[in-house]
Amino acid sequence: MNAPTRGRAQPSSIEEAMDLLARQAMKPCEDGDVGRALDLVRAELDRMGTVQVELTEALIASQDRVHAMKALAQINVQGVASDATIGLLLEKALTLTDASLVFVFTRSGLVATAGDTTRVDSCVELATQTLAHASQGLLWSTPDDGAMVGALDPDGATERYVGFFRPDGHAFSTVDIPLVEAIVSALGVMLAFNELHQHELAQAAVEREHQLASALAQSVITDQPPVSPRIDIFARTTPASLTGGDFYVFGQTDGSIWFAVGDVAGKSLPAAMLMTRAVAACRIAFLANHDASVVEAFSRIEDELFDHLDDVGLFITMVVGVVDEAQRTVSLVNAGHSPVVVVRDGETQFVPASVPPVGVVRNRVPRTETVFLDHDDCVILGSDGLAEQSDPRGELFGYDRFRALCEQTYELPTAQLGEAIFDAVDAFAKGSPVSDDATLVVFKRAAVER
Known part of the structure; x- marks a missing residue:
């Protein structure tokens, strides 16, 4: 082949090569022009093939990313x-x-x-x-x-x-x-x-444990009060949550009915655990001191609970007493508990505390209040969950309203009296959530002696 002509421009693309071939077809070929054009065409075709492969690979990679993005979105x-x-x-x-x-x-x-x-x-x-x-x-x-x-x-x-x-x-x-x-x-x-x-699972497990502990704690409270031929008794407690701190406990011996109504400071599981301990202490004291005075029984309970309460920094408000069935009298000690209402001859009065709650100060000698139950006289032992229930506006039921309610209902039979008090507090709340445990125990002379 002839050598390339000196000074002639070199085709730089396939378009120039094709133009060169077209011109050569119109006139006699010069040495090297056709061969040079064919080489350029071959080179450009190779480059285009490479680009096509790269574009194909890029398209495949792009499609893979699209599929992956769709999978990620799903x-x-x-x-x-x-x-x-x-x-x-x-x-x-x-x-x-x-x-x-x-x-x-x-x-x-x-x-x-x-x-x-x-x-x-x-x-x-x-x-x-x-x-x-x-x-x-x-x-x-x-x-x-x-x-x-x-x-x-x-x-x-x-x-x-x-x-x-x-x-x-x-x-x-x-x-x-x-x-x-x-x-x-x-x-x-x-x-x-x-x-x-995972946090919710752990919380659910804790709540389940609390439910089981609550069920065990509530099971220590006697479902029904003891039956007496001369005294009618109403007892009911409603915990504000799964684990409450209110309690009542009874112990019956020949001719006497021992009782305690209490409220452990605080709520939830710690209060429920302390409540079970308090109920056990009361039962032991009632069995061991069935012929003792109310003050001696209270001292036994305080001795059993004080050190533990002091260690955990809590206290228990409590009323401890005994009913003499033959004499129809109720003798009680009030350790910082309220409301405690006595109705005599149609007049109501609060029984104030004579000693601090159990766990605050030790070895104080309490004063005993004794009530003779005649006709419609009665002793009504509540908890602050009744008096401190609020309505939707935030107003509390209050102790004065509770006392007035006792005046309005004391002539009712014992069971009806107790339910009337709960119903009145519920009606006042108007659907508001309960603020605390609610407990009520009522002692009244039996309408018909059995």
Whole structure:
């Protein structure tokens, strides 16, 4: 072939080569022009083939990312994050970010991984070092941009992070940041919901334990008061929550009915546990002191409870007494409890406390109040949950209203009297939540002796 003509312009594209061939077809060929044009055509066709392959690969990668994004969107990031769900999200993160390794970790170790784990230890070390030198923000890159580290749920109870590592020579760029941030956010939300779910499970377990403890605590309270041929007794307690601190307890011996009505300071499980201890102490005192005075029985109860109450920093308001069935008298000691109402000849009066609540001051000698039950006379022992019940406006039922209610109902039979007081307090509340445990015990002469 002839050598190329000196000084003639060289075709630089397939369009120029085709133009050159067209011109040569119109006139006699010059040496080298046709061969040079064919070489350019072949080179351009090769380049176009390479570009086509690259475009095809890019299109396939783009489609893979679209499918991965759709799969990511279908993962319920607001559901419970099981190990399988977290693993699925990490697998999608691999595809979306072109990473070779993705893992969740804390400063103390790995949580979950996806991808090639052959160099996971060195990658975790590098990610930890990146965190140690990180500035403010939630997403950081390694010095060579070959990896990115993001913070998961930064406000959560546990500091957790996710690391994205690409193969050597494939650095992350600013174009990748929005996608990585989206994945970090999705994974963070999932783990946050998982943490909340675990907390709810733990809370449910605690509440279940409280329910069982409450059931055991309430079971120590006698369902029905003792039956007497000369004295009618009403007794009812309604805890404000699953675990209440109000209680009543009876002990019956020949011709006598011992009783105690109390209110443990505080609410919930601690109050219920103290209540069971108080009921046990009262029962022991009633059995051991059935022929003793009310003051001696109260002292026995105080001795049993004081040290424990002092240790836990709580106290119990309490009324302790005994009913002499033959004499139809009620003798009682009031240790800081209210309301305690006595109705004599149609007139009501509060019985004030003669000693502080049990657990406050020890070995004080209480004063005893004795009431003879004649005709419609009665002794009404309530708890502050009745007098301090509020209505929707926040107004309390109050002790004066409670006293007036006793004046209005004392002539009713014992059971009706007790229910009337509860009904009146409920009506006053008008649907407002109960503010405290409500307990009521009523002693009255039997309408017909049995």
